[in-house]
Amino acid sequence: MSLLIDVGTVLRGTVCDLYSNLVTRPTGAAVRTAIERQVVEIGTPVVTTIDFSQVNVLDFSCADEIVAKLLLRYADADGPTGYLLFRGIADSHLDPIEIVLERHALALVAYHDGFAELFGVVTDDERSHWETVRDHDGPVQPEAVARLLNIEHATAEHHLEQLRHRRLLMRHVDGFAVPGTMPGIA
Amino acid sequence: MTAVISVPPSLDEQTFEHVIEQLALVPEGEKILVDARHARWASPFGLTALLCVAQSRVERMSFAVPDNADTASYWSRAGFFRHAAELYDLHGTVPRQREAHESDVLLEITPVVKTDDVHGVVGRIQQKATDILHGQLGLDTAITGAFGMTLSESAGNIVEHAGQGGWVAVQAYRYTKRLGRRVVVIAVCDAGVGFRQSLESSPSHRRGDRWDDGMALEDAVLRAMSRFRHGDKGRGQGLAGIRRFVGRWNGKLTVRSGTARIAITPEWDEDVPMTESMPFFPGAQIQITIPERIGEPKAAAKSATGARPRSRERQP
Numbered sequence: 001m002s003l004l005i006d007v008g009t010v011l012r013g014t015v016c017d018l019y020s021n022l023v024t025r026p027t028g029a030a031v032r033t034a035i036e037r038q039v040v041e042i043g044t045p046v047v048t049t050i051d052f053s054q055v056n057v058l059d060f061s062c063a064d065e066i067v068a069k070l071l072l073r074y075a076d077a078d079g080p081t082g083y084l085l086f087r088g089i090a091d092s093h094l095d096p097i098e099i100v101l102e103r104h105a106l107a108l109v110a111y112h113d114g115f116a117e118l119f120g121v122v123t124d125d126e127r128s129h130w131e132t133v134r135d136h137d138g139p140v141q142p143e144a145v146a147r148l149l150n151i152e153h154a155t156a157e158h159h160l161e162q163l164r165h166r167r168l169l170m171r172h173v174d175g176f177a178v179p180g181t182m183p184g185i186a
Numbered sequence: 187m188t189a190v191i192s193v194p195p196s197l198d199e200q201t202f203e204h205v206i207e208q209l210a211l212v213p214e215g216e217k218i219l220v221d222a223r224h225a226r227w228a229s230p231f232g233l234t235a236l237l238c239v240a241q242s243r244v245e246r247m248s249f250a251v252p253d254n255a256d257t258a259s260y261w262s263r264a265g266f267f268r269h270a271a272e273l274y275d276l277h278g279t280v281p282r283q284r285e286a287h288e289s290d291v292l293l294e295i296t297p298v299v300k301t302d303d304v305h306g307v308v309g310r311i312q313q314k315a316t317d318i319l320h321g322q323l324g325l326d327t328a329i330t331g332a333f334g335m336t337l338s339e340s341a342g343n344i345v346e347h348a349g350q351g352g353w354v355a356v357q358a359y360r361y362t363k364r365l366g367r368r369v370v371v372i373a374v375c376d377a378g379v380g381f382r383q384s385l386e387s388s389p390s391h392r393r394g395d396r397w398d399d400g401m402a403l404e405d406a407v408l409r410a411m412s413r414f415r416h417g418d419k420g421r422g423q424g425l426a427g428i429r430r431f432v433g434r435w436n437g438k439l440t441v442r443s444g445t446a447r448i449a450i451t452p453e454w455d456e457d458v459p460m461t462e463s464m465p466f467f468p469g470a471q472i473q474i475t476i477p478e479r480i481g482e483p484k485a486a487a488k489s490a491t492g493a494r495p496r497s498r499e500r501q502p
Contacts, residue, residue, distance in 0.1 A: 056334070
């Protein structure tokens, strides 16, 4: 099960129907709370996608309240299961988002024109493994990743598991995949 | 006896110090006349800071409006007298309030008290910001969103930290003195508690051997400290983000609070990084200056976390 949440609609429905800018911390906190409520009401979907395409200005405070705090909730042992994805992130949103990801040492998967992108704090090894999985045609097993990167199988397995633990990759019986690319697998 | 505070003919961030110096010599409780009769020009900082002067004392002050009709007319269009009339006893000819039609006034002087006000100022400048920043100042269109974000964070600073309302104004004008080119300026001023007192209210605040307004400004502007940082690692990013914004667009940031002033300066300016032991003025006064782009390479959009440019993010 997947859930798509349009942040612009949440903003207008929660705070003010005239707003199209995600600015100020109280606004961000109100929008995040509304998103969390939707996720709980629907029974914690496998993949929840937060869509920023209807948002003009995003400031640091809102990026922290919405993006960082939602990711932190998902990273928490008591937090929701499943995966959190983003889409509709414009270039002007990237700056505040990258700053808050850096501050909290977080990373996220975002879709842009149907292609997956990885933003935030990741090691070079994590990035190369993630991109190898993303660029593979379908789920990929650790041994195939090891072969493609010319590294030991155990090393590839370690990094892929680390990415799964950070919820940047999903694991399926057929192998690892970027969340959102393989409907129905967790 | 009434103390007369003379407003300099050209009132900007630097010359406003003359106003503060005069004000500091006047004992509390004494009557004050702020004399702007000889003023000919004022920056957005100058006008918003003049409103803070009225808020800096309990006693209501008098204010003599500029003699020059053009100056008074411009101050009126910038929204100054509408707010000044509530704070000062005005003397002289106050032009009838008209809308600001000039294309270089992005945002007339606007009070900021609550969160809704921040939404208001960011919403109001959106279209005009693109016209002026991109159309007139030749800046990359990418600046528009970042400009709104910077305006939001600087105005939001009043709501979160000042303890009372403040003022914001945005204007583009030719900065002849230093640059000889146009600039866009955001001025955000309040006469609230200031950075030192705000940071002192944090449960995690530890007063060291040296703790003063200069240290508080360094903590807030350079080290992204916030009174809310205790238990919330995400706080304090607003000013750090503004600093990053001015760095990216070759701009200048100054923040004055209490007895100190910090400046983040580009190569076109010779301001000193930190000035201390200044005459006390309450609250915080922020100025952000972004210059017109003339024949320079476009500011590169750098990634903080090493993400690759979007154009290359494609699956085979």
